[in-house]
Amino acid sequence: MVLGTLRQQLLYPAWNATVEEEATPGGSKIDGSTPLLIRDDGNEKCNKPTTDDLMRTLEKVCLGHIADRFGGLDSIHEWSSVLSLGEQQRLAFARLLLAQPKLALLDESTSALDEANEALLYQQIQSADITYISIGHRRTLTKFHNKILRISTADPKSKERNWQIEDADAKDSLYGPLSQ
Structure with missing residues (x-):
């Protein structure tokens, strides 16, 4: 979790939410232009998500209540606490859905969730x-x-x-422990 507003939590790291952008309706800059993210390839431009986009995405990950619970998207809290x-x-899944990367590496990303929420989030991505x-695991x-x-652990003498690599639908895969 980054320090800042709930909006900044959602936009991190793909977009930079400034106070000026947050203070205007729809996330537009003061000069009226739409904030853009230029992706690594330098050619593709993506519009910064609007407040409505952020709220819809929170709903998709079963956090629609969170903005009201903490005083809106622009409230500042110690989010990790x-x-x-x-x-x-x-x-974090909401960030992923907003950023729309081509590839995501997920390390223990659902370890604190029940199976229903885990399934919902994987279906969303x-x-x-x-x-x-x-x-x-x-x-x-x-x-x-x-x-x-x-x-498995490498044997330096071997x-x-x-x-x-195994097929995930193989019977052995369903019952054996997953390894990192």
Whole structure:
């Protein structure tokens, strides 16, 4: 969680929310131009999400109540202290949905969530057509992946590889522990 407003939590790291942008309706700059994010390739421009976009995205990750609970999108709190770990993880998924990256690396991203919320969040990023790689220990993660990479401790005396790739729908994958 970054220091700042709830709006800044949602826009981080893809967009920079300034006080001037937050103070105007729809997230427009004072001069009337729309704030833009120029992606790494330098060619693609994306409009900064509006307040309505932020609120819709909070609803998608089951955090629609959070803005009211903390006094709006522009309220400032110590977010890592006032939000549960599960709420922080859902907020991170909201960031992901707003930023729309081509690839996301998810490390224990649903470890504090129940299976229903985990399924909802993975369905949201699948619907958003975001390619993702997950690192985790939960067996339930296999439902959301095509392949599993299992890594074991390497034996320095052996020439055998210490990893294998399996189909996620294989019966063995559903019952064996996931490795990092």
